[in-house]
Amino acid sequence: MTGAREKTVNTYIAVVLSLVALVHLYPLILVVINSLKTFEEITANIVALPRAATFANFANAWKIMDYPVLFFNTLLATALGVAGVVLLGSLAGYKLSRTKTKYSWIFFILLIAPMMIPFHSFMIALVRVARIAGLTRTPVGLGILYWGLGVPLAVFFYHGFVKSVPKELDESASIDGAGPLRLFFQIVFPLLQPVTVSVIVINAMWMWNDFLLPLLVLGGSRSVWTLQLAANNFVGQFQIEWNYAMAGVLLTIVPAVALYLALQKYIIKGMVAGAVKI
Numbered sequence: 001m002t003g004a005r006e007k008t009v010n011t012y013i014a015v016v017l018s019l020v021a022l023v024h025l026y027p028l029i030l031v032v033i034n035s036l037k038t039f040e041e042i043t044a045n046i047v048a049l050p051r052a053a054t055f056a057n058f059a060n061a062w063k064i065m066d067y068p069v070l071f072f073n074t075l076l077a078t079a080l081g082v083a084g085v086v087l088l089g090s091l092a093g094y095k096l097s098r099t100k101t102k103y104s105w106i107f108f109i110l111l112i113a114p115m116m117i118p119f120h121s122f123m124i125a126l127v128r129v130a131r132i133a134g135l136t137r138t139p140v141g142l143g144i145l146y147w148g149l150g151v152p153l154a155v156f157f158y159h160g161f162v163k164s165v166p167k168e169l170d171e172s173a174s175i176d177g178a179g180p181l182r183l184f185f186q187i188v189f190p191l192l193q194p195v196t197v198s199v200i201v202i203n204a205m206w207m208w209n210d211f212l213l214p215l216l217v218l219g220g221s222r223s224v225w226t227l228q229l230a231a232n233n234f235v236g237q238f239q240i241e242w243n244y245a246m247a248g249v250l251l252t253i254v255p256a257v258a259l260y261l262a263l264q265k266y267i268i269k270g271m272v273a274g275a276v277k278i
Contacts, residue, residue, distance in 0.1 A: 030046065030047065031246050031249055031250060032246075032250065033047075033049060033050065034046060034242060034243065034246045035057055035058070035243070035246035035247040035249075035250055036050045036053040036054060036055070036057070037050040037051075037053075037054070037243060038050075038054065038243060039241065039242060039243045042242045042243055042246075043242070057243045057244055057246070057247035058247045058250075058251065060244060060247075061234075061244045061247040061248040061251060062251065064230075064234075064244060065227065065230040065231065065233075065248055065251070066222070066230070067227070067230075067251060069223070070225055070226060070227050070229075070230050071227060071255075073139045073224060073225060073226055073227075074139075074208060074226040074227045074228075076139045076140065076143065077139040077140070077142040077143040077146070077207065077214075077226065078143070078204055078207040078208045079143070080139075080140060080143030080144065080146075081142070081143040081144075081145075081146030081147065081150065081203065081207045082146075082150075082199075082200055082203050082204050082207065084143070084144065084146070084147040084150075084151075085146065085147055085150035085151055085154050085199065085203050086154065086196060086199055086200060086203075088147060088151050088154070089150070089151050089153075089154025089155050089157070089158055089199060090154070090158050090184075090189060090192060090196065091184065092111060092151070092155045092158070093154065093155045093156075093157070093158025093159040093161075093162055094158060094162050094184060094188060096108045096111070096155070096159055097158070097159045097160075097162035097163055098162065098167070098170065108155070108159060111151070111152055111155045112152045112153075112155055112156045113152070114148075114149075114152045115152045115153055115156070119149070119212070119213075123212070123213075123216060126145070127216045127217060130145055130217055135217070136217050136218070136219060137217075137218060137219045137221060137224055138218075138224060139218075139224060139226070141217065142213065142214060142217050142218060142226075143207075145213065145217065146203070146207050146213075149213075150203045150206070150207075153199075153202070153203075154199045154203070157195050157198065157199055158192065158195060158199075161192060161194070161195040162188070162192070165188055165191050165192070169187055169188070169191075170183060170187070170188070173186075173187045193266075194266055197263050197266035198266060200263070201259060201260060201263045201264075201266070204256070204259055205256045205259070205260060208255065208256045209228065209252075209253065209256055210226075210228065211228045211229070211232065214226045214228060214229055215229060227248075227251070227252040228252060230248065231245065231248035231249055231251075231252050234248055
């Protein structure tokens with residue numbers, strides 16, 4: 001009787017979770033449906049299925065967005081940003097976790113405190129500083145700006161995860177003559193794979209899908225835009241090219257979704273380990 005009741009409860013839970021998932025996926029489903037319709041069909045009924053699916057929207061959006069060039073811009077900014085966040089966050093998290101002084105905890109709090117500051121409260125000052133430093137109007141500068149925004153969360157994760165790595169490894173490597181950098185990169189860093197993958201996926205998806213910072217930093221030159229800015233360009237003041245906008249959105253999010261699906265098994269493991277071992 002207990003087994004049958006448990007099976008019934010599990011069935012109800014599965015149904016409820018499926019409905020919740022469907023509600024959250026419904027906007028994406030609408031995007032997919034409307035990306036296969038003509039502009040006239042979309043304006044006539046946005047929730048109806050296409051009378052005849054057409055992939056011309058994707059071809060036109062690809063051409064209008066200049067997809068290969070802007071894909072490279074987005075990839076460059078994202079790759080540079082993620083690499084810097086992983087490098088700086090892992091080094092800082094490791095050093096602060098291994099250093100036990102009355103100041104190390106204060107430095108750790110100061111490093112992770114920016115996570116609690118809303119971006120909108122300092123974005124104008126950030127753009128002015130970026131302009132002075134010559135980091136505007138280029139994807140490289142955009143990637144460097146992401147370092148400061150992404151490092152606090154990375155330090156938080158690495159600081160906790162490093163505590164699961166035995167200190168005896170550090171001592172053994174030091175006795176064998178390994179310097180601090182060799183010790184970290186050859187001994188410790190490979191053991192941080194779960195949290196590193198989590199940091200990579202979280203930051204890559206954020207940077208790839210970010211719209212506001214590229215809008216503020218890259219300016220009006222289309223040649224340095226990211227895919228998100230180009231997709232938004234289909235939304236005009238007096239008319240919205242819905243068919244191209246829907247296709248552009250899908251072309252933009254597919255790489256990020258593919259990365260998440262490929263590495264999803266590492267995400268929860270790394271996040272939980274980094275969150276509880278503080």
